[in-house]
Amino acid sequence: MVVAAGDISTFNIQHGYVEGLVRGFRSGFLDDVDYHHLTQCESLEDVKLNLQETDYDQFLADESSGTISPGLIQAGTTNKLVEEFNFLRAQAMEPLGQFLDYITYEYMIDNVILLLKGTLNGRDVNELIGQVLLED
Incomplete structure (x- = not known):
């Protein structure tokens, strides 16, 4: 490899x-x-x-x-x-394979959507990262 x-x-x-x-x-x-x-x-x-x-x-x-x-x-x-x-x-x-696995998990999809919406609305990235779900 x-x-x-x-x-x-x-x-x-x-x-x-x-x-x-x-x-x-x-x-x-x-x-x-x-x-x-x-x-x-x-x-x-x-x-x-x-x-x-x-x-x-x-x-x-x-x-x-x-x-x-x-x-x-x-x-x-x-x-x-x-x-x-x-x-x-x-x-x-890897690491693309791992990333593709992550985006299939519902809570990871919710996290990505939260981060995208927050940054589009001008919110602080560090504040948003504190709000993401680690697991259901």
Whole structure:
């Protein structure tokens, strides 16, 4: 194992593949045009047709127009996110792997949200850190 984490000469060995995955996942995000088209949809069938042109096409491919529901779309998009996150976590080396584990814990998510909201509202970071939950 290479010890010099963060060293530019070993970055690709330790983190290059994961960085490539993240860049690839980023290219699959819906852009402004995609969102605009989704806001113009009048039926769930229209939503399905618009999502077929994106990375979200697979979970709707086998569904007929009569079986599409908002819950199905929500479940499919959530499952896609979870599968991609789990694959990314499986490829990550430490300390990134540990960080990805932390952000899956509910109390850690609450801590991150607390810190973000507090800093956006101009509160003192040291005061906010004193308020974070260590564990449930």
